[in-house]
Amino acid sequence: MQTTIASTASFTGTGLHSGRPARLRVKPASAEYGIWFKRTDIDDGRDNLVPVHWASGVPSPLCTVIRNEAGVEVKTIEHIMAAIVGCGIHNALIELDGPEVPIMDGSAARFVDGLIKAGVRELAAPVRVIEILEPVEFCRGEGDEAAWARLEPSDGFEIDFHISFPDKAIGTQEMRLDMSNGNFVRELSDCRTFCRQADVEAMHKAGLALGGTYENAVVVDDDKVLSPGGLRRADEAVRHKMLDALGDLALAGAPLKARYVGHRAGHAITNELLRKLFDTPGAWRVVTCDAQAARRLPGVGVRRSDLPMSA
Structure with missing residues (x-):
């Protein structure tokens, strides 16, 4: 329900x-x-x-x-x-x-x-989910600079993400996660936003990140993590990108029955992906979610004890 x-x-x-x-x-x-x-x-x-x-x-x-x-x-x-x-x-x-x-x-x-x-x-109403019937992809750029995101059919809801940064503290990271059974809370919820020290001054000059500190973001400079305490997880960066993707996909307006794949994708690309999805007849449908299907969605059975110790 x-x-x-x-x-x-x-x-x-x-x-x-x-x-x-x-x-x-x-x-x-x-x-x-x-x-x-x-x-x-x-x-x-x-x-x-x-x-x-x-x-x-x-x-x-x-x-x-x-x-x-x-x-x-x-x-x-x-x-x-x-x-x-x-x-x-x-x-x-x-x-x-x-x-x-x-x-x-x-x-x-x-x-x-x-x-x-x-x-x-x-509440006294059934959950309806958006089921992806065929792959839909949005891409920006070409070659090694390309960034893209795709939604594919799936029996549940999964996120698969790949990132690559020149800073050695991040480098190339990838992760795939089934989002059912409280996995978001256990595996992603404590992973923080991150940025490169080289970008901080540029953002400040542009009037952005004015509330950013080493306490509410992971700041890296090549192979160094400047934030106190270092990383919460070795691959915290890609996990945070997955956290962001889950939040951005909430704009679909209903739970997704899909696999989301992101390659160097960000907020704007995920929003463009949703726009393309809903502009593609036959790529999706809305279905009522039965009890078995509901167990494959995020949030079912979540407990406070699922929160990582770092939280």
């Missing part, structure tokens, strides 16, 4: 790119509501509700941005959305008092912890 959060979960922190304090509350919602953000700071008569939907996505390379028809935006939603999907929540209203979701520690672990504490409640 569809679910919602059982009680309100509240989070406070700082926006990664804006550097502004941010307060967020995830509240229960009815069946068929979906996931919506509400900008509580907007009081000028504009519509302050923004749907988590691929058509609301604004292609952005550094974070996931959604915008409604009134021009109201919410930025950096990927980590809270990964947590919501990873905890198996289908309906919620997310209130936010500014333009950007707080970055917390750079991962989804604190969001997951708060959502699990708040609990999950079943």
